[in-house]
Amino acid sequence: MITIENITKSYGSGSSENRVLKGISANITDGDYVVILGASGSGKSTFLNVVSGLERADSGSVKYDGTDITRLSDKALTKFRKENIGFIFQQYYLLPNMTVEKNVRMGADLSGNENYKEMIEAVGLGDKLTSYPSELSGGEQQRVSVARALAKKPKILFLDEPTGALDEDTGRQVLDYIGKLHKQYGFTVIMITHNQNIAEMAKTVIRINSGRITEVYENAQQKTAYEIGW
Ligand SMILES: Nc1ncnc2c1ncn2[C@@H]1O[C@H](COP(=O)(O)OP(=O)(O)O)[C@@H](O)[C@H]1O
Numbered sequence: 077m078i079t080i081e082n083i084t085k086s087y088g089s090g091s092s093e094n095r096v097l098k099g100i101s102a103n104i105t106d107g108d109y110v111v112i113l114g115a116s117g118s119g120k121s122t123f124l125n126v127v128s129g130l131e132r133a134d135s136g137s138v139k140y141d142g143t144d145i146t147r148l149s150d151k152a153l154t155k156f157r158k159e160n161i162g163f164i165f166q167q168y169y170l171l172p173n174m175t176v177e178k179n180v181r182m183g184a185d186l187s188g189n190e191n192y193k194e195m196i197e198a199v200g201l202g203d204k205l206t207s208y209p210s211e212l213s214g215g216e217q218q219r220v221s222v223a224r225a226l227a228k229k230p231k232i233l234f235l236d237e238p239t240g241a242l243d244e245d246t247g248r249q250v251l252d253y254i255g256k257l258h259k260q261y262g263f264t265v266i267m268i269t270h271n272q273n274i275a276e277m278a279k280t281v282i283r284i285n286s287g288r289i290t291e292v293y294e295n296a297q298q299k300t301a302y303e304i305g306w
């Protein structure tokens with residue numbers, strides 16, 4: 077369980093202070109599939125970064141099974157992220173001079189001896205182990221980043237607009253892999269999108285506007301990536 081209590085975050089100070097998160101509280105259950113919706117500039121990425129420990133809140137707490145990560149030292153926070161959290165962004169951030177296999181193995185920052193090849197196969201790229209990113213389509217590159225994020229078997233997968241740079245067909249395909257892997261491995265999904273349709277894939281939808289949660293609801297039925305509009 078992730079318990080988020082009254083987090084605030086501002087950038088700048090004095091007359092140029094930008095209050096981005098104005099007191100956000102939420103509970104996220106283990107294994108949930110959460111989609112965070114909101115207009116550009118509403119604070120979605122800042123929220124995700126604070127909840128995942130990439131950035132520090134100004135106040136409030138973010139507890140993972142009771143452990144408040146806002147109180148951890150930088151070193152302990154890095155260890156926590158490494159052991160528990162995977163990230164996928166709009167940009168793929170693959171290393172251009174490394175093969176698919178090396179990108180996943182090195183980029184995953186593996187904390188144990190997990191079988192990372194299993195994840196490359198799980199995203200349908202078992203035949204691309206020795207390819208370089210430039211030899212892959214955008215969708216394939218994003219699937220490499222999915223394999224990289226999941227290779228260490230994280231408890232929580234954070235995604236910030238994972239289909240933002242993809243066309244409809246490849247976007248659906250990436251979301252389909254993520255949905256299937258979520259079912260198979262049971263990690264928690266927390267995904268940002270501004271595509272309202274993608275919210276129909278979620279179990280829980282959180283809407284953010286101007287740094288506040290304005291709506292939380294559960295979908296009675298979760299749709300697959302091929303059942304939603306685009
Ligand atoms: N590192 C930063 N420094 C200064 N301002 C920032 C920074 N990150 C985000 N912001 C500002 O915070 C606000 C919310 O940004 P963001 O969380 O990225 O929103 P969203 O992801 O919903 O588009 C915007 O006004 C943005 O300019």
Ligand SMILES: [Mg+2]
Pocket residue numbers: 120121122236
């Ligand atoms: Mg954003």
